[in-house]
Amino acid sequence: MLLGMGGGLFHPPNNSATLNTIPPEHLSVANGFLSMARNFGQAIGAALAATLLAHGLGVAGADGALAGAVGARLSGQPLDAFLGAQQLAYRLAAAMGLVGAVVSVVRGAELPGGAPMGPMPVATVNDGRRC
Numbered sequence: 079m080l081l082g083m084g085g086g087l088f089h090p091p092n093n094s095a096t097l098n099t100i101p102p103e104h105l106s107v108a109n110g111f112l113s114m115a116r117n118f119g120q121a122i123g124a125a126l127a128a129t130l131l132a133h134g135l136g137v138a139g140a141d142g143a144l145a146g147a148v149g150a151r152l153s154g155q156p157l158d159a160f161l162g163a164q165q166l167a168y169r170l171a172a173a174m175g176l177v178g179a180v181v182s183v184v185r186g187a188e189l190p191g192g193a194p195m196g197p198m199p200v201a202t203v204n205d206g207r208r209c
Contacts, residue, residue, distance in 0.1 A: 089116075127167045134163025 100108040135143055142156030152160060
């Protein structure tokens with residue numbers, strides 16, 4: 079729930095700020111790229127978290143934590159291994175979020191009076207037609 083609320087508060091203003099700098103004729107490509115980058119980042123994040131969890135559990139821990147019946151409660155060493163691996167994944171995610179926040183703050187605001195972004199050149203083929 080917290081992730082959904084954070085995304086709902088972050089994504090709309092971020093998308094607007096990002097896409098407002100793009101010339102209107104390139105908005106569809108820019109929006110597609112933005113969506114692709116977000117989905118790619120989510121997929122990489124999920125894969126990284128699963129990798130850290132698997133690494134933290136090890137072979138024996140994974141067998142004990144994941145091979146039980148659906149809905150079975152963990153206890154003892156498999157539970158300790160699972161919680162330790164999950165803490166590692168969450169700590170890395172928190173550190174990466176903190177680095178992103180610091181980079182965002184250090185980057186600062188756009189300089190006032192900067193030159194506006196002009197239209198991008200259009201590619202042509204050898205006979206001079208637009209692509």
